[in-house]
Amino acid sequence: MSMHPYILVLYYSLHGNxxxxxxxxxxxxxxxxxxxxxxxxxxxxxTVCEAVEEDVPADGDLYCSADDLRNCAGLALxxxxxxxxxxxxMKYFWDGTAALWLGGHLVDKPASVFTSTSTQHGGxxxxxxxxxxxxxxxGMVLAGIPYTEAALHQTQTGGTPYGSSHTAGEKKRxxxxxxxxxxxxCPGATPGTTGPAPEDRIMSQTSPLAxxxxxxxxxxxxxxxxxxxxQLVRPGGPRYFAWTVQLxxxxxxxxxxxxxxxxxxIGLCFVLLLYFxxxxxxxxxxxxxxxxxxxxxxxxxxxxxxxxxSRWLQRSxxxxxxAYADPQ
Ligand SMILES: Cc1cc2nc3c(=O)[nH]c(=O)nc-3n(C[C@H](O)[C@H](O)[C@H](O)COP(=O)(O)O)c2cc1C
Numbered sequence: 001m002s003m004h005p006y007i008l009v010l011y012y013s014l015h016g017n018x019x020x021x022x023x024x025x026x027x028x029x030x031x032x033x034x035x036x037x038x039x040x041x042x043x044x045x046x047t048v049c050e051a052v053e054e055d056v057p058a059d060g061d062l063y064c065s066a067d068d069l070r071n072c073a074g075l076a077l078x079x080x081x082x083x084x085x086x087x088x089x090m091k092y093f094w095d096g097t098a099a100l101w102l103g104g105h106l107v108d109k110p111a112s113v114f115t116s117t118s119t120q121h122g123g124x125x126x127x128x129x130x131x132x133x134x135x136x137x138x139g140m141v142l143a144g145i146p147y148t149e150a151a152l153h154q155t156q157t158g159g160t161p162y163g164s165s166h167t168a169g170e171k172k173r174x175x176x177x178x179x180x181x182x183x184x185x186c187p188g189a190t191p192g193t194t195g196p197a198p199e200d201r202i203m204s205q206t207s208p209l210a211x212x213x214x215x216x217x218x219x220x221x222x223x224x225x226x227x228x229x230x231q232l233v234r235p236g237g238p239r240y241f242a243w244t245v246q247l248x249x250x251x252x253x254x255x256x257x258x259x260x261x262x263x264x265x266i267g268l269c270f271v272l273l274l275y276f277x278x279x280x281x282x283x284x285x286x287x288x289x290x291x292x293x294x295x296x297x298x299x300x301x302x303x304x305x306x307x308x309x310s311r312w313l314q315r316s317x318x319x320x321x322x323a324y325a326d327p328q
Contacts, residue, residue: 005073017116040064084123107139114164265310
């Protein structure tokens with residue numbers, strides 16, 4: 001298992017709405033460099049005393065273990081609303097965490113809560129607030145969603161300053177369908193700690209980093225594809241040596257780009273300067289072809305977005321610097 005700090009996204013869901021929210025939140029967590037999301041659920045409870053759940057569920061996410069909770073860097077906790085409160089399986093799960101509470105294993109760790117209801121005024125806030133209570137007993141530091149988060153102003157299906165929420169309705173409306181992007185929990189700074197800037201505390205999935213990263217991959221892919229198309233359609237047929245020389249200097253950065261290594265982005269930008277010089281030369285030559293214009297535009301665009309990605313990656317929390325690295 002990876003050694004990166006992880007945010008435990010712990011949820012209960014009977015019909016899938018809260019699970020959908022959990023998946024959105026996990027994706028948001030994973031958009032932060034150096035942090036992973038661990039999705040876990042809890043077993044149902046039964047009115048039949050003898051009924052015992054299997055240790056491993058037949059499908060879906062694994063059940064949360066004490067170690068999952070003990071070693072997390074932060075927690076996003078989700079439950080459907082049941083009469084204005086969290087669902088019994090989730091409450092039951094927390095009732096079994098006395099050992100962790102005695103050991104103070106969750107003290108000072110950041111946490112956020114989220115819920116799904118069937119009606120808009122069916123108790124989202126009360127559920128979120130009551131879900132916070134066991135977390136406060138455990139000494140966790142709760143992060144809400146401030147109104148500086150744009151999505152909170154746009155959402156039509158939920159959204160509270162106490163945590164993410166969603167009104168599924170009877171038709172099981174998918175989370176965030178019309179409500180913009182979900183405010184996403186991020187293990188950033190908490191007041192009084194030496195974490196990153198407060199604006200990094202809650203990141204939406206359209207954070208500048210996520211956008212720049214996506215655009216980098218799109219432009220990078222287009223650049224590679226343009227070289228391939230050009231070699232395949234150029235008069236005289238493909239020149240394989242030139243094709244290799246065009247692709248290899250770009251492809252060597254692919255593993256680093258996929259790992260979100262800022263140095264890979266910087267290296268790519270450096271190499272792009274050579275492609276840029278070649279493109280400028282091509283555009284001003286009498287033999288110019290469409291590939292020269294494509295190359296020029298893509299190299300300039302890719303240079304900018306990759307440079308921005310590198311800059312924002314370096315500013316995002318790293319495992320060693322995280323105020324919430326595993327204390328053990
Ligand atoms: C026993 C029970 C109680 C519920 N209480 C509420 C409620 O108080 N307010 C509300 O809006 N929805 C209530 N619901 C509806 C669920 O909260 C809603 O369908 C939720 O989206 C289900 O989430 P899930 O798909 O993750 O299980 C209740 C559902 C059940 C089964």
